[in-house]
Amino acid sequence: MVAWGLLSASCATGSEVAPVRAALTSSTIRVEPAEVASGPVLVKLENMSAVVHSVVLLRTDAPYDKIALDPTDPDDLTKKGMIARVEVPGQQTAELKMILPRGRYVVLCGHVDHYQWGMRAPLLVR
Numbered sequence: 001m002v003a004w005g006l007l008s009a010s011c012a013t014g015s016e017v018a019p020v021r022a023a024l025t026s027s028t029i030r031v032e033p034a035e036v037a038s039g040p041v042l043v044k045l046e047n048m049s050a051v052v053h054s055v056v057l058l059r060t061d062a063p064y065d066k067i068a069l070d071p072t073d074p075d076d077l078t079k080k081g082m083i084a085r086v087e088v089p090g091q092q093t094a095e096l097k098m099i100l101p102r103g104r105y106v107v108l109c110g111h112v113d114h115y116q117w118g119m120r121a122p123l124l125v126r
């Protein structure tokens with residue numbers, strides 16, 4: 001009987017998912033880890049700069065640093081596979097909680113100039 005109690009306790013803690021951390025500076029995004037298991041994914045965004053960023057998660061097979069963003073088309077990111085978007089004010093944090101199937105994803109800033117400066121990183125869901 002005691003053994004059953006121990007078993008259920010360890011199962012409860014085993015269901016927690018380690019978060020993906022995305023650290024934002026004024027011109028970079030660092031995503032760690034760059035690979036996660038499919039299923040529930042928590043992305044913790046931390047904006048260490050004073051600049052507002054509009055962080056976008058795309059599901060795309062395009063190379064993460066070769067995405068041609070079109071600032072003249074309001075639906076551009078949706079067409080390119082946008083899963084989620086969140087504004088992160090300077091010195092603030094935000095979270096994205098999603099169920100992600102296997103695939104290739106890109107975390108980027110939707111401000112075109114920020115993207116071009118280097119605010120982009122791949123995320124592989126296995």
Ligand SMILES: [Cu+2]
Pocket residue numbers: 052053054109110111114115119
């Ligand atoms: Cu930005």
